[in-house]
Amino acid sequence: MQIFELSFVAAVLLAATPILYAALAGAISAQVGVFNIALEGQMLWGAFAAVAGSYYTGSAWGGVLIALLSTALFAVILAVGSARWKADPIIIAIGTNLLALGLTGFLLRVLFDVSGSFSPRGLEGLPKMGFLADVPVIGPIFAGQTLLVPLAFVVIVAVGLWLKATPAGLRLRGVGEHPDAAASLGVNVPSFQMWATILGGALCGIAGAQLALGNVTVFTENMTAGRGWIAVAAVMLVAGRPLWLPLACLGFGAAEALGFRLQGIGAPQQLTDAAPYAITLVVLVLTRIRFARSRKVSV
Amino acid sequence: MTSTPTKPQPRARRLLATALRHPAVVPLGAVVLALLIGAVIIAAAGLDPLTAYAAVLEGSLDPRQLDYTFSVWGFICGMALAAAIPLRMGEFNLGGNGQMVLGGLTAAWVALNVPLPGILLVPLAVLAAAIVAGGFGALSAPLATRFGIPIIISTLLLSPIAVAVVSYLLRFQIGEAGSAVAQTPRLPEQGRMWALGDLSYSNTGLLVIIAMMVAFYVVDSRSAVGFELRVVGANRRFGAYGGVRVGRLAFGAMAAAGAAAGIVGAIIVMSSPYRLIDGALISPGYTFAGLAAALLAGGRPALIPVTAILFTILQVGGASMERSADVPRQLSDVLQGVVIVVLALRTVLDQRRTERSSA
Amino acid sequence: MTPPLAAAVTGESPAPAVELVGIGKRFGAVVANDGVDLVLRRGSVHAVMGENGAGKSTLMSMLFGLLKPDSGEIHVDGVPVQFDGPLDAIAAGLGMVHQHFRLFDSMTVADNVVYGAEPTRAGLIDRRAAAARVRELSERYGLETEPTAVVGSLSAGARQRVEILKALHRDARILILDEPTAVLTPSEVTSLFTVIRRAADAGTTVVLVTHKIHEVLAVSDEVTVLRDGRVTGRFATSEATSASLVHAMTGREIDEVRNPGTGTTGAVALEVDHVTVGDPRTPAVHDVSLTVHRGEIVGVAGVSGNGQHELVAAVLGTVQAASGRIRLLGEEVGGRSVRDRRAAGLAVIPEDRRGEGTAVTLSVAENVTLGHHRTAPIGASKGLRRGWMSIRAELARARELIADYDVRTSGEQQPIGALSGGNAQKVVIARELSHGAPVLIAEQPTQGVDVGAIESIHQRLLDYRAGGGAVLLVSHEISELLALADRIVVMYSGRVVAEFSAAEATTARIGAAMAGAAEAAAAPEAAPDTAPAPADTPAPEPETDRTP
Structure with a gap:
């Protein structure tokens, strides 16, 4: 029985990790006042770049690195467009999401001459932490996971501390909260917004890499399947408190993992697929009831 | 800015600046730039851009193809409406897929289960689809006004739920028994869209969509509600101050948007092959092609048919491009994305202008 | 009265802390500052006085590097400076509390104070050092504050102390x-x-920008008065009186247009009954009651930000009143x-033309x-x-x-943003007046005109x-109120x-009440008696010579 529960914990973590990286990217953008809905496309690009990178370098970590760098580069469109050129981040993001979808499919055909999915023989997935297998409790949870899974939590704590304890972090938070005040104290607001968005791109690259080389070892067209949107919802849910993100993302991970479980015992996949979205929406509504009370204005 | 040592002629420059401000320049420029970027991508892939683009045009505008092309143009126009109506008041409807699928399901159910002659059954099915999908779309309005969840987010979260539920119903509840594919049985004769002459793809559904576009144009330019939509889109506070009930307006706009998407779903289902097939409504990507068309038109009703032509050509021609020029059809999606990104980044021109004037 | 213009040489330094010479600034056709000279003696409290629109804010924005002067020079410690932005001003030793x-x-509090200069x-941010710095500054200047308190939870006074500490932290x-x-x-x-x-006393030079006479008299050493962008008075505070300041501020050269009055007013059209707006602990509008009759213009005087705008919003309904009743023509709305x-x-x-x-x-x-889009002739008319709307009627009405x-426009289809x-x-006035509504609220109707x-x-x-219309006229301009209103109420800190x-009504009485002179009085009715000086009191000629 215990094995079953621990393996469930493992499944939750597995499902939650990509969302967690992406949500952290969104949260950092939110901290500088950029509404970032480009996560879905960036994560998808990251997944593709990770697989392509692993295929070409022959190393899964090479794939992760390429995913990280190229997705950061991809995020430059949103970063420069919204921060420097004051373009609407929503429209840019709609565009880059479509672009990522099209470009990954296009490159799949052009580079690898396949369509739908790409999983060549010998494609290096990220190594699992099998050395933990014999450790009680930890083993069943983490032995089958990649290093990126525990790293997600380290990164989130590190980012949280960085925001809290360093001058740059403090300034970054101020940029989102009151840009005029920050600018009046000599902080370059567009520059912070730009680099925060690019950093978000790097994190989405890792999210994609974990998805394509950790959770599975394959790239499939549109394999992010809405995880980026769940991440956006998670960012809304925690409303600017990044340290709450793990909780939100683990919740979504649990919904997804529970879905798999229920499928295992015969529940239709179609309904379990919808569960994360439904749960997200319900939780959003519940947390916003206070908002509803605060404005009874008849419009 | 580093400029050439020779002083640029101020007159020519001014002329250029004036020309650049013409409203048609932005969409047109975005398209041209996107096509150039697309050409670079094709060339980088070691293929010939000219052959590819020629193949796109041939594939979509070949007289033998026009029947099909027009039907797709109709669907894209319909989905463009679903995006454009809320866009007029500054809201994004990204839930077109869910709305469309619900409409398709409703139409299929009505066509299969209501024993009426075709003359009544077809309008009833379309109407029912509009009501169900419209109601579903309108859900986002109270979520925004009462709970502060942006419409862009709620439509995105609601859409996959609808898609999944429809998929489930198809597979387990109302789907054809014993079929490998999750799909409804073929709709009966009286539950199919009426044909237009001997065309095999375009049918009266296309006329319905054209009628919807005309209706949107008229409502937008002639009605009080259309006026209020534009006012709120231009300045929400101004609208509220002037007495526009913004919450109700959002409800109406989202209901209309959902209804438009639902009608598209209904028409697709009631056209050949006369079934609702799992995933068949979504996979052609009409929703985002429509959204792209709406964005490119800036929500303006009169421009939507024109911008929709572009994305129709890309969509339909993509297949023949793949066949004859060996360029993957996903290039259509790439170009859609590039058009939108370029369009959004047009602000760089304003930025440059202000920088120059302040320098 | 000797203007202390020739920098009173203190023992420490020969040059004044700041000297502004012949500063001019115009926005389009509006002259905001015209040949303004200002000398700030080191370690003094210098009041810059004037009514709304007198050019105080523009002058200070130029001193702090937020705007660039069109003409004139700024000297800090005797050295001419040019500020490209507030950062330059901060580096030169200036601090501003907006x-x-x-x-x-x-x-x-501590994070706010050290932000940008941690x-x-x-x-890592040395939070202990930051807190120590805040404590040290608080003690030195008597700015009572708690470094670890979250700013959002503080009162307005405490927040202001944080702003002052921010400036002091940057020396x-x-x-x-x-x-x-x-x-x-x-x-x-x-x-x-x-x-x-x-x-x-510790050697900091303080510039106090204000329109309130009693503050000037209570705390400043020297006063410079601005009107219409020019200096109209310079005083050593010890030699200034309320009367002389009011005179310099409001002037006499413009003949006051007095409202002829109609003498006949009709039924009550607008009734605001004990209305409170905003958080009940710090309400923007506090228990305000007023009535406007048909055929009457009621003026609301007050310095911007004393609750007038919130009152208007509550009557219009874009903001809901926390308590109280609002009746239009006897109907509770x-x-x-x-x-x-x-x-x-x-x-x-509305006041905010571009935003609202x-x-x-x-x-x-x-x-x-x-x-008007749902009423005749545009909507709901023949056929x-x-x-539905008749576009032809819309355009015809617009042209009319x-x-x-x-x-002045190139045509009714021109975007309004392109107009002056x-x-x-x-356009706004045409739209609102053409309703022919019984009740009209006009908020700063001539601002920027x-x-x-x-x-x-x-x-x-x-x-x-x-x-027969009932008009509630909200204005910062006393002359405007005197010219138009049959009755004038004065709002201060959210109250009438x-x-x-x-x-x-006289300029002096209204000005005094706007400056809070009435707040010491037990009841609003007592206000006229507590006005610092009746207008007919002979006032000393203010210093208007602007050559140094």
């Missing part, structure tokens, strides 16, 4: 306080004055929508149509079904109004009243603190 605070609500240890030697008492309670004002004195209230007979000329009164990207025609109100402020305002247009707007309001009939 009227609207620029604070990070979610952060602590003490660090090993790359500001010249501290500009822009209308610092606008948001403070009387006891907070007292402690602020203590801080100001202490800072000056409290919880109703804006649309219902307008239908019940309300028209509003117009949609800049829409055409003049569309802007003048909002609110039109309900909900453009001609009638003399709006005065012409855009005419050229002189010729002001007259025509005033005439329109008088005609409106003559037609004084009420004058047209006969009793």
